[in-house]
Amino acid sequence: MSEGFGSPVYPGWINVAEVLVDDNVIKGFGDKVAYYQLDLGGNLISNITYSQLKDLTNKFASSLISMGLREGEVVLNIMPDIIENIVAFLGTLKMGGISALINFKLTVDDYVKASRLVRARMIVTDCDHLNMALKVKDEVDSVWKIIVTQLPGKACQGISGNDVLTFDDFLKQGTTNFNSARTHKDDFAFFLFSSGTTGEPKAVLHKHADILYIADTLGKYVLKITDKDLIFSTSKTFFAYGFGYIVAFPLRFGASVLLYPDLIRPELALNVISRYKPTVFASSPVFYRAMALVPNTKEYDLSSIRLASSAGEILTKSVYDLFYEKFGIKIMNCYGSTETLHCFITTQPGRKPGSAGLPVPGYELKIVDPETGVEIKEPNKQGVLWVRGYSVAWMYYRNFEKSVESFCGGWFNTGDIVYRDEDGDFWYVSRADDMIKQGGVWISPYEVENALMQHPAVVEAAVAGYRDEDGLFHAKAFIILKPGYEPSDKLRDEIREFLREKLAHYKVPHYIEFVKELPKTTTGKILRRLLRNY
Template sequence: WNFTGGTTGKPKGVPHMHRDGVVCYETFTHTVSFGTGDIILRVPKLFFHYARDPGLLFPLRDGASVILFHERTTAALIFELIRKYRPTMLLNVPTMMRAMIQAPERERSDLGCLRYCMSSGELLPARLHQEWLNTFGTEVINRYGSAESANGMLNNRPGAAVPGSSGTVAPLVEAKLVDEDGREVPRGQPGTLLARCAAAGRYYFHDHEKSRTTFLGNGWINTGDLFTQDENDCFWHAGRADQMVKVSGVWVSPLEIEHGLQECPVVTECAVLGIRDGDGLTRIKAFVVLAEGAQASAGTQDELKRFCRERMAPHKVPRGIEFMDALPKTGQGKIDRRLLRERTL
């Protein structure tokens, strides 16, 4: 079984056949292979299929070694395990990548032992990807998958990673971008990603209605994620179709605003939601974690709004900004947008 991330609601269970694991293994090892000398360190907990499969089952099948630990995952612990075991591959998530970059230099470990660093579970922004490269110099292979497919549907390739991109279609996977009527969109236009692979699940446990709109038959899955595809076949994540909000009569992607805010030097991390005000109108609200040394003040709020106005259309500028010490996360390390929304009720 796989379980969805639960970022917007209760996690949903997806039953899979045993044979699906073989398909996922073949897909993964067409991109990244393990040898008997490899040592794998994974950041997410093993209940997350990204950690369980590439971080445990796949390397063991190839005779590689896996580092297991029971402690709560922190940047300090990951650095300690790297110093002790010298892994050759690190399965990471963007949240931990950011924490490792922000760790004082004296507390960091040399990552020269790593052949690869992988990232999955949530979007890896181009800025964070580049900061990682500048800090540690280790290539990051960004991967997009889901509990429903049990598979990595989009992958960057070793030696050809494109910062900010989810990569190209993975081996043994078909993909297409469609509009609201199910018609394929032209290259460069946003569309909902539909993907097909032999490892696809069939339904959500005890959720018939949601199953009907997600599992389309013949192995096709509606991911609910919006992407564009460029002339080099790379896919670029543009947000969730069900998280688009209409502001001043225009559809807005919260992810686009998050990308813009994250370019501001005083922002470490942020999340953007469409919130209804007392008049029933949808307003954009940003939840922001500030960089070290930045002050949570009205002046900083004005600075962030001014930064957005210089780069975005007026209706995309957040009306409200709330500073937080840290954004809430799910067990898979993703931003828990459901908890953020509950703060506004």
């Protein structure tokens, strides 16, 4: 493998599912557990070895062919993080199909839109989502078959007719003796959907070799994943960050994974870590803070963790310090996007907490002046971050205008405002479309939020633009208070005075509102667009 952009990286003909699964059996990992399945209570209920994973993905792939699915057609996975979801994803790729992984917490309308967008032919789902999948099939002409798996302790209702098959009955049509499709490294393999902080989610189409690339750069050189690792991620498989830790990294290096099906509570996550001793833990800043605020943290044993990774938004110094104070673990910030499939900037644990970090080997970065389009090379000057590397997607599927705006010559425009300091570390400022103009001066909501998070009464904060009754634009802070604090005008004044000590006077929000919760995507990103003019 060459780390230079544009160099030959992998053989032309490669099926990534075969590499991730079958090659581990060849290496002697056949009897090793690939996935440990947990139930909703965090109890281990089943597992699957690499040899079993090979057999089941072969059966799934051959069953798809038996059902009439052709290479290049799309299978949509509406599933929680269960072993069947992994089998369906890899099996689809093995037979040359395209898998589409989507958030399992969406609405029927969301699934209808997604199915139409990617022209899904089949849906793989679970009992809880079967009724939604049936409605999608009724409304989307391309969908002609549904495969449904039963969740532990739950019986499926509504399985009838030729259009719906149970997972077990579906697999009976296949065989373990299967030769993977002869796919090219640049053949399209799977869709992920952007989290949509700025509006409608976009379908991002990735290639077969993209999975290997993020493993062979970030996974190998930064995370240093090996077959000795046991990985636990609170981020789910449909999220690019979670996908890396649940699929790409472990299967590339013969590691094992703890699979928790749903979104998990902080207390339960701490119990899972204490009980099963993962060596690698992946989560988000919001979740790390929630873990640190759980009562009696000394009761939990996190000593098995050699690497704690954070993504979804920038890990602030206050959250980093809080988690380190409670657990003695230095969190690594991981900065990436759905479009790049994973992180292309990371911090070294303990180095410059609050920064985005340094580039991952195999990726090129540049900061561009948004007005002139000229690259900014001097330090400490803000601009838009662009990234280039083999795993960068080619386009947003069936979205020409946004694709032209975001992708150019192998480069991806992240839409993030950043700067690079004298040491080469990158620092996040804001989303370009989140910047607030107050009193004629631009303000980064992230900078103000970071200052707010240092106040002892604040557990979470978001800042957005607000237009008052006179039509003037101001910054407005939305604050969730820690237990023991009550909203009051006196507390507002105290917070403003605190901010004046941390920020330039013009950056202090004109308005402060205390709230019980903040609107977020399922991956933990604050939806500031919903706060504007709230």
